[in-house]
Amino acid sequence: MAEREVDRSVSQTVKAQLALRDQILSGSLRPGERISELQAVETTGASRTPVRMALVRLEEEGLLEAIPSGGFMVKAFSERDISDSIELRGTLEGLAARFAAERGVSARELEPLKECLAAIDDLLSQVPISIEAFSSYVTLNARFHALLTELSRSPPLIRQIDRASALPFASPSGFVMAQSALPEAQQILIIGQEHHRVVIDAIENREGARAEAVMREHARLAVRNLRLALRNRTHLDLLPALALIKTTTD
Amino acid sequence: MAEREVDRSVSQTVKAQLALRDQILSGSLRPGERISELQAVETTGASRTPVRMALVRLEEEGLLEAIPSGGFMVKAFSERDISDSIELRGTLEGLAARFAAERGVSARELEPLKECLAAIDDLLSQVPISIEAFSSYVTLNARFHALLTELSRSPPLIRQIDRASALPFASPSGFVMAQSALPEAQQILIIGQEHHRVVIDAIENREGARAEAVMREHARLAVRNLRLALRNRTHLDLLPALALIKTTTD
DNA sequence: GGATGCATTTGTGTATACATACAACGATTT
């Protein structure tokens, strides 16, 4: 969500976008619900022009879809949609890893990734892992994924991965906090970290297929977390964008 | 590029978008060149509000990027960017084919795809293949790919494939017309059609990995065409969005 | 000649008025 840094203070457009996004993610605006411009003007306090722009941006982000008769509607996502979105991201990250491996990456370019790996190793060395450590993991994990994506040196792919990761539940750390409530929380982090380790090794050794395969499997950890969290039905508050997820009575 | 059908006649926003897109693809607006709102107002004849919306849509489409100081700039694409974009699309279509194979598709659902396949077979039976036949192939090929994407029954993936295919050179038929000028034109079509045949077979037989692999290889035909066309240096007029492609002196 | 400050010009963000299209409701006709 890199926005150009033209707004010294928060612009009305960004203000409206943030407010609307919050309403969507918190459930104030429910899936399937129609949003009209004028309604959004009232709830955000911005005037129509920035509201229109904000609505289009949120459409682009994936939270809204345009209605033929005008206006926008909050999207709903099935469990399948979410797991597909995660697998999609994994597929793209796998491609990024393969590109990196095939095209070669210098030791210097790999250094930030290895530092990130080491920092995560430090985190995982504490037993049991604290909630704050989970929070730190989220940050480091996001950084790891961002660095890996950049290694592809493919602007079109980087752009597509950013888009594929835009929704909260599709991001690399989408379910880590929800995971923290699970009994096997630490085990899953350890497995995920092993994937990080393997992909670095694969890239270093120019093993494209291996790099791709491990990142695709890596994404499936998030799918597993999703399933566990939905089955568990406790700590659902930790699920990102829970309000957008259709219930299984669909 | 499905736009909601709210505009009985062409709206000013769409008019501006079409005009700007044309200027970009024709080279009137060159890669790297900055577009200001007011300039776009002059060249499109629409007023600022629809022009702004059009610029944002074109950014989303991938033809423009926002400049930190304001305004937009026409993107330039290297040969690598284009081949990466094609491979990206192939990877996503491969995933769609795998989903279809894994989840199962009824014979009825496969029928339109088979009809498309048969129509392309008809086309390819003429020797040598005429230019009009190439044009018909483009239409049928696009239809084939759209039908295949829908078979995934994964809205997030369908959306991502549409986006990945938005730029002219990244679409499934991006280089077919340029290909028509090559000596081995018909051979490449025959090979591409074989891929079509194989992916249907793979889906029918629930062979997910095979379906995925063949679609990924299928996309590489377009990469081959790109390379041939750029090396050949004749009939460059048939290359989509040639104006956006950086020269090899980069 | 180079640096700085000020004034002017240009461009973007925003607000709002006007025009048009669509949806909803009530009255009339079949």
Add this chain to the structure above:
DNA sequence: AAATCGTTGTATGTATACACAAATGCATCC
């Protein structure tokens, strides 16, 4: 009672004015 038509209200598309920020040009000073 159901269908149709006309009117009214609501929402969207567009145009444009105002406010503010950034860029440019010019004059002055060191």
